[in-house]
Amino acid sequence: xxxxxxxxxxxxxxxxxxxxxxxxxxxxxxxxxGYDVATQSTDPMLVFVTPFRPCxxxxxxxxxxxxxxxxxxxxxxxxxxxxxxxxxxHKGGSSHDPLKDTPMSVxxxxxxHKDEPSDDPPxxxxxxxxxxxxxHKDExxxxxxxxxxVSAAFCxxxHKDKxxxxxxxxxxMSRSFPxxxxxxxxxxxDYKPFSGQKKPTPLKTAKRIQxxxxxxxANTKRRSIQRSLNxxxxxxxxxxxxxxxxxxxxxxxxDSLRRRILQLDEKEDAxxxxxxxxxxxxxxxxxxxxxxxxxxxxxxxEIGDIFFFRIEMCIVGLHAPAMAGIDYISAKHAGKDExxxxxxxxxxxxxxxxxDTDILVYTGQGGNSRHxxxxxxxxxxxxxxxxxxxxxxxxxxxxRSAQDPFCNSSKIYIYDGLYWVEDxxxxxxxxxxxxxxxxxxxxxxxxxxxxxxxKTEKWKANPVTRNNVIRVDISSKAExxxxxxxxxxxxxxxxxxxxxxxxxxxxxxxxxxxxxQSCKCPSVCLPSDTNCSCAQLNxxxxxYSANGVLVKHIPMLYECSSTCQCxxxxxxxxxxxxxxxxxxxxxxxxCGWGVRSWDPIRAGTFICEYAGQVIDETNMNMGDEEDxxxxxxxxxxxxxxxxxxGAELLEEKSDNTTTENLKRLPIVxxxxxxxxxxxxxxxxCSPNLLWQPVQYDHGDDSYPHIMxxxxxxxxxxxxxxxDYGTIGAPPGINGKIPNVCKLKPCFCGSTxxxxxx
DNA sequence: GTAACTTCAATGGC
DNA sequence: CGCCATTGAAGTTA
Numbered sequence: 004x005x006x007x008x009x010x011x012x013x014x015x016x017x018x019x020x021x022x023x024x025x026x027x028x029x030x031x032x033x034x035x036x037g038y039d040v041a042t043q044s045t046d047p048m049l050v051f052v053t054p055f056r057p058c059x060x061x062x063x064x065x066x067x068x069x070x071x072x073x074x075x076x077x078x079x080x081x082x083x084x085x086x087x088x089x090x091x092x093h094k095g096g097s098s099h100d101p102l103k104d105t106p107m108s109v110x111x112x113x114x115x116h117k118d119e120p121s122d123d124p125p126x127x128x129x130x131x132x133x134x135x136x137x138x139h140k141d142e143x144x145x146x147x148x149x150x151x152x153v154s155a156a157f158c159x160x161x162h163k164d165k166x167x168x169x170x171x172x173x174x175x176m177s178r179s180f181p182x183x184x185x186x187x188x189x190x191x192x193d194y195k196p197f198s199g200q201k202k203p204t205p206l207k208t209a210k211r212i213q214x215x216x217x218x219x220x221a222n223t224k225r226r227s228i229q230r231s232l233n234x235x236x237x238x239x240x241x242x243x244x245x246x247x248x249x250x251x252x253x254x255x256x257x258d259s260l261r262r263r264i265l266q267l268d269e270k271e272d273a274x275x276x277x278x279x280x281x282x283x284x285x286x287x288x289x290x291x292x293x294x295x296x297x298x299x300x301x302x303x304x305e306i307g308d309i310f311f312f313r314i315e316m317c318i319v320g321l322h323a324p325a326m327a328g329i330d331y332i333s334a335k336h337a338g339k340d341e342x343x344x345x346x347x348x349x350x351x352x353x354x355x356x357x358x359d360t361d362i363l364v365y366t367g368q369g370g371n372s373r374h375x376x377x378x379x380x381x382x383x384x385x386x387x388x389x390x391x392x393x394x395x396x397x398x399x400x401x402x403r404s405a406q407d408p409f410c411n412s413s414k415i416y417i418y419d420g421l422y423w424v425e426d427x428x429x430x431x432x433x434x435x436x437x438x439x440x441x442x443x444x445x446x447x448x449x450x451x452x453x454x455x456x457x458k459t460e461k462w463k464a465n466p467v468t469r470n471n472v473i474r475v476d477i478s479s480k481a482e483x484x485x486x487x488x489x490x491x492x493x494x495x496x497x498x499x500x501x502x503x504x505x506x507x508x509x510x511x512x513x514x515x516x517x518x519x520q521s522c523k524c525p526s527v528c529l530p531s532d533t534n535c536s537c538a539q540l541n542x543x544x545x546x547y548s549a550n551g552v553l554v555k556h557i558p559m560l561y562e563c564s565s566t567c568q569c570x571x572x573x574x575x576x577x578x579x580x581x582x583x584x585x586x587x588x589x590x591x592x593x594c595g596w597g598v599r600s601w602d603p604i605r606a607g608t609f610i611c612e613y614a615g616q617v618i619d620e621t622n623m624n625m626g627d628e629e630d631x632x633x634x635x636x637x638x639x640x641x642x643x644x645x646x647x648x649g650a651e652l653l654e655e656k657s658d659n660t661t662t663e664n665l666k667r668l669p670i671v672x673x674x675x676x677x678x679x680x681x682x683x684x685x686x687x688c689s690p691n692l693l694w695q696p697v698q699y700d701h702g703d704d705s706y707p708h709i710m711x712x713x714x715x716x717x718x719x720x721x722x723x724x725x726d727y728g729t730i731g732a733p734p735g736i737n738g739k740i741p742n743v744c745k746l747k748p749c750f751c752g753s754t755x756x757x758x759x760x
Numbered sequence: 761g762t763a764a765c766t767t768c769a770a771t772g773g774c
Numbered sequence: 775c776g777c778c779a780t781t782g783a784a785g786t787t788a
Contacts, residue, residue, distance in 0.1 A: 274788095275764080275765090276764070276766095276786090276787065278787070279765055279786090279787085282766080282767095283765090283766070286766090313785080313786060313787090314767090317767075323768070324767060324769095324785090325766035325785085326766065326767075326783080326785040326786065327784040327785070328784075328785075329784090330768095331769095350786090368785090369784075371784095371785095373762095384769080384784085385784085412788070413788090414786085414787095
């Protein structure tokens, strides 16, 4: 994986090569950066073994060679544009550029919402108040607030009374500061954020109760479960000063909450709209970012970032309205006499499907309510804002949507950067009423967004259309989908030879002390069935959501086994069914070969197993040299525990058992001679994958399968990485293997990079 | 196909 | 005018 590439070790490799022809295409190559390969060791994670899977044999698939591609091997996700400020307009118009005129204004905090939680929720409140805020560059302003900049900051729950210091008036910026509140935290009731009613305000108590009663009566059958956050835990979140990290944390927290709420609700047979529950819980607790509306890029959100729910874009400040497709800044807050559009979401209804991804024809809003009479669209609200933006040549963020390839009923939203309105006219909708149309053009010079999707969709349909393919399928059909080997850089022929297998191979028998789990559930295991013995093993819940995503990281995950009575469609069988994504192994440059996916990946999705030969740590000797193709469990990233944070916020008390109980396992897996795509996963200090021990085919818990899952939503063509390193390498290994502690320089590029691993 | 749900800007009362 | 409670608009999700 990382740096030292295969190529480095020539000697050994040659031997391998000789033995197997297969796809030996890849002879060795010069070492990339001069590392001494021999010393590289990875040390890391846990490991273990599992049942075996036959090694696949190698019949090679015909390698196809593509033509040279432009080089930019990796679409870096650097933050494009200036992360902080809106870009200068392009051609004419600069003078009108709203941005220039009033830069600050864009950063104004939005008006608060009256009923912020503060008043009532004794429980809900505090949280955010303590967060430091992330800063970003706009500080420039002369704003007195200097200290903490701005907008980027989290919005906190505010309190209404304290008016005097009300930020609004005096210094707009300040609003975004977290302000701890004390007083009224205690309100009379035990408010739970997501009760059926809307946010209560004290004065409305009577009405609220009334509403609640009504709604309870109406909902006898589908109970709405109230949940609240554990404040103490919430404190620890969002501490980063880096907008990218803050956004990441908010997104991770949201989905963790959402998955856990769904899991809890399903157990009580009341699951519904967990996205809204998680979202409003965060909003009401001030756990959101970039709440001040701004024109231009949103700090921490990059072009190409994907979202699976509308409310996610609201939480990170990309697009505030919960439903409306056009977000705009009101005249008052913009300090102007007109409202201006700041972002739109194209849901796909009118998408012109030319391959021209720089143009978007967008339909205005309104006139199409299902509950009221249809009518002509009016030039007001979003429609008016877009018209004003056209006149001012003001930039607008555009979010496009695509069908989720793994879920027919859902959509994925892709942030595609800045556009400006070039033209507008009225048109006649199918229902006969008139609608506004706006032609938007993408600002040139931005990194790829939706255009990446067009390419990957084509490649998925036919991998040969991918340029610079070295081999169409290095798995030789061992995987359900081809694993493409590509290099957008000349001179790379491929990694040295290895045998592609999809699982682990054991060198000695596993302990049979513990019987295989076997539930008696008929058909499929159900979340509400408290008798399911498999659910009991997994801390009392089915570990996956209905769509197969991992809910929480747990010490050991037990999937249903061959002795369970449930069928293959049971939701508790996920990793045992193998890889489901279209991967490509590509040349990264500094980090050697890496892995990325042509599919968009939702947080919690199963990625792949760490396949290889299981070596018992205690049996390792000098001959078993640790190298970059070795997996062990010594290093655990703290990000893994943070991945569970949202879920833990819902618990009555914080039991850190999940993460604390993780013990190092004796298993060590070597993927040097045999392995799968996982052997090419690189290290990153800011990883997007985590590994989870999983058992389904044997009872030896010291040697579980090591399964990788996505920690966040991962756009197509983004490198997949996990955090591993030598820090914390087991003493046993250190003693036996020289050089194991030698750190390798890290090129992950994340802001919190440790520099080496 | 329907039901249930959200946030925010605008409005209107005091 | 300022404050704030209420209303209406917008569409997504399962």
